[in-house]
Amino acid sequence: VTFPGGFILRRTLIALPSLLGISVILFAVLALAPGDPFAELASNPNIPPEVAAGLREKFGLNDPVPVRYVRWLVAMLHGDWGFSFASRIDVSALILQRLPTTLVVIGSAQVLALLIGIPIGIYAATRPYSLFDQLANTFAFAGFSVPTFFTGLILILVFSIKLDWLPFVFRADLPSTGAQFYWDYFKQAIMPVTVLALFQAASWTRYMRSSALEVIRLDHVTTARAKGLAERTVIVKHVLRNALIPVVTLVALEIPAVFGGAIVTEQIFRVPGIGSLLISAILANDTPVIMGVTFVFSCLVLISNLLADLLYGWLDPRIALR
Amino acid sequence: MVQVGVAVPLAAEMLAQAGIAQTTTPPAYSPAKRGGGGALKLLYWQGATLLNPHFATGTKDLDATRLFYEPLASWDPDGNLVPILAAEIPSLTNGGVAPDGKSVVWKLKPNVQWHDGKPFTSADVVFNWVYAANPDTAAVTIAEFKDTKVTALDPLTVRLDFEKPRAFWAEAFVSRGLIPKHVFENYTGSKSREAPANLKPVGTGPYRLTSFTPGDLVRASLNPNYHQPNRPYFDTVEIKGGGDAVSAARAVLQTAEYDYAWNLQVEDEILTRMEKAGKGKVQLVAGGALEFVAVQMADPWTEVEGERSNPKTKHPILSDPLVRSALNLLLDRSAISQFVYGRTGPATANVVDNPVRFRSKNTKIVYDVDQANRLLDQAGWKRGQDGVRVKDGRRLKLVLNTTVNQPRQKTQAIYKQSCQKAGIELELKATTGSVFFSADEGNPDTADKFYCDLEMFTVMVGPDPGSTMQAFCSWEVAAKANKWQRRNIGRWRNEEYDALYLASDVELDPVKRAELIIKMNDLIVQHHVILPIVARPMVNASNNRLQFVESGWDSSLAFIADWHRGA
Numbered sequence: 001v002t003f004p005g006g007f008i009l010r011r012t013l014i015a016l017p018s019l020l021g022i023s024v025i026l027f028a029v030l031a032l033a034p035g036d037p038f039a040e041l042a043s044n045p046n047i048p049p050e051v052a053a054g055l056r057e058k059f060g061l062n063d064p065v066p067v068r069y070v071r072w073l074v075a076m077l078h079g080d081w082g083f084s085f086a087s088r089i090d091v092s093a094l095i096l097q098r099l100p101t102t103l104v105v106i107g108s109a110q111v112l113a114l115l116i117g118i119p120i121g122i123y124a125a126t127r128p129y130s131l132f133d134q135l136a137n138t139f140a141f142a143g144f145s146v147p148t149f150f151t152g153l154i155l156i157l158v159f160s161i162k163l164d165w166l167p168f169v170f171r172a173d174l175p176s177t178g179a180q181f182y183w184d185y186f187k188q189a190i191m192p193v194t195v196l197a198l199f200q201a202a203s204w205t206r207y208m209r210s211s212a213l214e215v216i217r218l219d220h221v222t223t224a225r226a227k228g229l230a231e232r233t234v235i236v237k238h239v240l241r242n243a244l245i246p247v248v249t250l251v252a253l254e255i256p257a258v259f260g261g262a263i264v265t266e267q268i269f270r271v272p273g274i275g276s277l278l279i280s281a282i283l284a285n286d287t288p289v290i291m292g293v294t295f296v297f298s299c300l301v302l303i304s305n306l307l308a309d310l311l312y313g314w315l316d317p318r319i320a321l322r
Numbered sequence: 323m324v325q326v327g328v329a330v331p332l333a334a335e336m337l338a339q340a341g342i343a344q345t346t347t348p349p350a351y352s353p354a355k356r357g358g359g360g361a362l363k364l365l366y367w368q369g370a371t372l373l374n375p376h377f378a379t380g381t382k383d384l385d386a387t388r389l390f391y392e393p394l395a396s397w398d399p400d401g402n403l404v405p406i407l408a409a410e411i412p413s414l415t416n417g418g419v420a421p422d423g424k425s426v427v428w429k430l431k432p433n434v435q436w437h438d439g440k441p442f443t444s445a446d447v448v449f450n451w452v453y454a455a456n457p458d459t460a461a462v463t464i465a466e467f468k469d470t471k472v473t474a475l476d477p478l479t480v481r482l483d484f485e486k487p488r489a490f491w492a493e494a495f496v497s498r499g500l501i502p503k504h505v506f507e508n509y510t511g512s513k514s515r516e517a518p519a520n521l522k523p524v525g526t527g528p529y530r531l532t533s534f535t536p537g538d539l540v541r542a543s544l545n546p547n548y549h550q551p552n553r554p555y556f557d558t559v560e561i562k563g564g565g566d567a568v569s570a571a572r573a574v575l576q577t578a579e580y581d582y583a584w585n586l587q588v589e590d591e592i593l594t595r596m597e598k599a600g601k602g603k604v605q606l607v608a609g610g611a612l613e614f615v616a617v618q619m620a621d622p623w624t625e626v627e628g629e630r631s632n633p634k635t636k637h638p639i640l641s642d643p644l645v646r647s648a649l650n651l652l653l654d655r656s657a658i659s660q661f662v663y664g665r666t667g668p669a670t671a672n673v674v675d676n677p678v679r680f681r682s683k684n685t686k687i688v689y690d691v692d693q694a695n696r697l698l699d700q701a702g703w704k705r706g707q708d709g710v711r712v713k714d715g716r717r718l719k720l721v722l723n724t725t726v727n728q729p730r731q732k733t734q735a736i737y738k739q740s741c742q743k744a745g746i747e748l749e750l751k752a753t754t755g756s757v758f759f760s761a762d763e764g765n766p767d768t769a770d771k772f773y774c775d776l777e778m779f780t781v782m783v784g785p786d787p788g789s790t791m792q793a794f795c796s797w798e799v800a801a802k803a804n805k806w807q808r809r810n811i812g813r814w815r816n817e818e819y820d821a822l823y824l825a826s827d828v829e830l831d832p833v834k835r836a837e838l839i840i841k842m843n844d845l846i847v848q849h850h851v852i853l854p855i856v857a858r859p860m861v862n863a864s865n866n867r868l869q870f871v872e873s874g875w876d877s878s879l880a881f882i883a884d885w886h887r888g889a
Contacts (some may be wrong), residue, residue, distance in 0.1 A: 033759060034756050036762070039756070053761070086537075089538065097536075156572075169365065276538075
């Protein structure tokens, strides 16, 4: 397999105008939306309105939107993400501070989801319309129809309040050390990871099942069975491998959706990830942070799309990347 | 119920200035040694985003800074000043307050150290003025130092000079922590944002920073060199942010995962149910928040010189005092308090309910539909075919705008029902909070523009009601000319009131000043400029064993050095 360097370069060049377009739209929407980062000051009778007005002027919020956009873009091209109005520190620092937690939670949720989704999907495909298949389907439909905030609340009610087994406030910076640290981290991560994983596992089960069903009907599987290979070998070597091709690309394509779903979960369990950063920034009308986080998300979308295409070509040599 | 803990009728400031000894009782503190209390875990559903008191926009930030930074004095639950970094509270008797009201001298507590071991002196106090008064620093405290000059007389004495006599001088250096000169010196003005200490505070407070993640977690540990004996009690403190108010209440009241949860804007019914778990209790801290209906005196429906609600116009219906009086009688405060807010909203008829020394005894809560009907008859409003009153071809129809917020929508519904009984058609409107409270000049639905007949929201009253009372003066009328940046949104003008305010602003005798403020309160209530509904105490939850003092006039953590655990 040759490395598709030209393809990557071309795709990256196409991605740049999309990113630019996304940033224009985002900036315009944020500028048109009502809200003021210093609105909270107005509720304090001892702080006259001039103070908030002075701060708006100082931070350039009174300039016309195009001027503000160009200023933001130029700074961004120089690698300066701007600073948060709420915490007055650099947006890039804020995001980097939050990213590891998000990656740990989302990463483990994804792994767990695949560990649940792939075996169930394959097993269901080998026995279509059996009792197991019906159960798996019901689970899958329930899984992606019930929103994460609902499953999150149910888990909190059962495991934290009724049983008192697990904490429901997530802390990235635990005071304990050594083995205790990992145990505490594991305990607090169980619920948010489960919530996200169940949601994802539901769709992986469906994808895996339908993809495997298609492959199982193909001639090479019949041939393999005719050769007298063990059913297990047939499924793992001949079905799973081929059936995984579309699923892998779907996993890559779904990464941005996972980040989106994590926003709600992060809020419920107080996971200090970039999702909860985005929510608090939106509540505080902290434009530079909203721009920064959404920009990271849009980059993720473009990168995952590219990744999906590359993976597809690599896994399935019949597809040529040009 | 709101008046919990308000036992002292006169404030220490008043007593001291009137020549009586200070009677402030220090909060009961039992621990006999510093430390040993383990971890204190506080849960805020909005995390602190910064730790510089001069940048703190909201209470969540101010509270977190109080672990590390301390002011010269704090406000106690009764609205009295308590010295923290000051040796004593300035007064006329001790010579701290000049008889002409144009200067105040603060004596500082000796032997106080910053966390890095450097001594705390008057140079630090002066520096806070230099730092905040510089517009390039972009400090939110800039207005506290308006027309003020600060000089160090000796290492432990500072003097504040004002341009004109000032009755309420306890704004600068009070309630907001002081930052050290030697740490922030090189970061005054436009470099203020670059100071590493913005995230790593070095203060005089009872706790020192361990780690800080903006918007998420503040961790602190005991300051071994703290200037108050046997304090603090806890070895570590953590303030966790994020999430929502309901689950924060849960984490204290039901699971006891946390010791304290801040600002629980949750229905009282839910809180009561959670309290049944027996692990914690809800704390109601009386403060100065008031939920009220504002009345528009200008005409909001006709555009004059490019603006509606032009101060030059008169409201066709509400400029009649009889109609306003009827509207006041139709507001069923007791029902609203009982059915909407529960413990978290006691009914009130006053603009200023607390501190108690400013509370008027001349007002009362009345709900009387019959009397309202009589007043409207008297004003010439006759019932029409559909039951709605009509006068000179105009229907008695009013629009009440407020924010999208469940208790407010319930209150609107209750009010609409009683208005109907008196033949007033009340149209209800709800605007999202971010629009309603914005300073957006292009939006007609902001609270400041007040382009409708009635508006409902909350106003804060400080330990001194002066700045709240100023919002009813005629020169404060909001209009297009001042970009609606002034606070008299009802566009009410009254010469008697203006004169009272001007007199109170320079009245140094606290007893006479309180009388003036009560007169102003009564004038607003008599003229029905605003219709007070309920007081809104601060609602927090705490573990049963946690012993602490909270003041509604200061940060919730103002007395964090005294927090401890009981048996």
